[in-house]
Amino acid sequence: MKKALKYRRMTKTDRLIIERFYNNGASYRSIAAITGFAVSSIHTEIRHGLYPHLGAETTRRPFHYSADIAQQYADFQATAKGPALKLGHNHDYAGFISAQIKAGRSPDQIAGTLKKSGKWTVSTITLYRYIDRGYIPNIANRNLREKPLRKRSYRHVEAKRPPKGTSIERRPEIVSTRQTFGHWELDSVIGKAKGKRQSLLVLTERMTRYEIILRVPNKTSSATVHALDKILKKFPENTFQTITVDNGSEFQDCHGMEHDKSGNKRLTVYYCHPYTSCERGSNERNNRIIRRFFPKGKSLRKITQADCDHAAAEMNDMPRKIFGYATARELFERELAKLLSPSS
Numbered sequence: 001m002k003k004a005l006k007y008r009r010m011t012k013t014d015r016l017i018i019e020r021f022y023n024n025g026a027s028y029r030s031i032a033a034i035t036g037f038a039v040s041s042i043h044t045e046i047r048h049g050l051y052p053h054l055g056a057e058t059t060r061r062p063f064h065y066s067a068d069i070a071q072q073y074a075d076f077q078a079t080a081k082g083p084a085l086k087l088g089h090n091h092d093y094a095g096f097i098s099a100q101i102k103a104g105r106s107p108d109q110i111a112g113t114l115k116k117s118g119k120w121t122v123s124t125i126t127l128y129r130y131i132d133r134g135y136i137p138n139i140a141n142r143n144l145r146e147k148p149l150r151k152r153s154y155r156h157v158e159a160k161r162p163p164k165g166t167s168i169e170r171r172p173e174i175v176s177t178r179q180t181f182g183h184w185e186l187d188s189v190i191g192k193a194k195g196k197r198q199s200l201l202v203l204t205e206r207m208t209r210y211e212i213i214l215r216v217p218n219k220t221s222s223a224t225v226h227a228l229d230k231i232l233k234k235f236p237e238n239t240f241q242t243i244t245v246d247n248g249s250e251f252q253d254c255h256g257m258e259h260d261k262s263g264n265k266r267l268t269v270y271y272c273h274p275y276t277s278c279e280r281g282s283n284e285r286n287n288r289i290i291r292r293f294f295p296k297g298k299s300l301r302k303i304t305q306a307d308c309d310h311a312a313a314e315m316n317d318m319p320r321k322i323f324g325y326a327t328a329r330e331l332f333e334r335e336l337a338k339l340l341s342p343s344s
Contacts, residue, residue, distance in 0.1 A: 012071050014037070015045070017034065017035055018049075018070075019065050022046055023065060048069075049073070050069075093121075095137065097110060101144065107127040111124045116324065163247060163271035166271065167270065167271055168279055175244075178207045179207070182207075182239055183205070183242045184203050184240060185282050186203050186204075186244070187245070187280060187283045188201060189287060192297060198300040198301055199218065200214065201213070201214040201216050201224060201227050211290075212312060215300075228257055239336065242270060243267060243268075245280075246277070247274055293307075316329040
């Protein structure tokens with residue numbers, strides 16, 4: 001019994017082989033044997049690529065086969081394959097997606113928020129594919145704020161000297177689980193590498209990812225303590241229970257950060273291992289978003305606190321996939337309400 005040929009699609013290379021042998025007078029059967037396709041397939045393929053050959057009146061075959069013509073036919077036929085676009089003629093939806101991406105939202109945030117509110121939308125994967133293919137007006141991949149990053153591994157570096165305060169090794173496990181409110185991460189964001197008078201203090205609450213951005217006059221420990229004194233007065237007691245920091249010079253006054261001006265302890269500061277930013281993962285993730293507003297390498301000299309508040313508000317109102325597309329502000333205000341409730 002003759003073994004059935006395994007199906008495969010015909011390529012441009014196959015068509016070039018057919019062109020050479022057919023135009024030299026080879027039979028359909030011999031071409032089929034050479035290329036591995038069925039005779040009927042070769043017959044159909046040649047029919048799609050025939051063209052009148054000049055001076056062929058005296059030749060055996062008045063029509064020659066062109067691999068280019070046949071390939072153009074195959075490419076055109078391929079455009080009719082597959083399901084219809086879910087987008088269809090929904091120009092309002094496409095325009096909405098375009099506006100949202102220009103406003104800084106990611107395709108996943110847009111699709112997730114629409115789905116949460118019960119509105120029609122394609123999936124995140126489909127939306128990315130539509131952007132790749134140019135179906136969303138005035139939007140291309142270069143307009144997306146972030147591209148996927150490969151996760152890199154971290155390792156602890158042996159410290160040359162002990163931290164100024166308590167090591168992260170002694171931080172309670174409950175802080176790591178993110179199940180309780182009031183545990184923060186603190187970092188500095190600078191504009192240019194040179195110039196300590198251009199700095200922002202950024203605070204990220206670990207459970208809700210709520211962000212606070214503070215403009216400070218310089219990158220010093222006294223400026224850090226002064227900023228904390230001001231911000232802690234604006235929130236209820238127990239909003240700040242712990243703060244995790246790195247070993248930067250601006251965080252070296254551990255006593256000043258942990259105690260108020262009367263010497264009363266108000267929170268606990270934990271210090272990360274050297275060169276281990278993953279121990280402040282929420283901080284680092286939010287810092288990438290902050291750079292949309294304050295790009296690296298550009299001076300922060302003209303940045304005001306109002307600018308910082310605007311950036312923080314945009315971040316806190318951003319739907320988060322990790323929270324089922326709720327915002328950090330919604331979760332943070334819910335936790336504040338618990339602190340202010342008499343029954344809490």
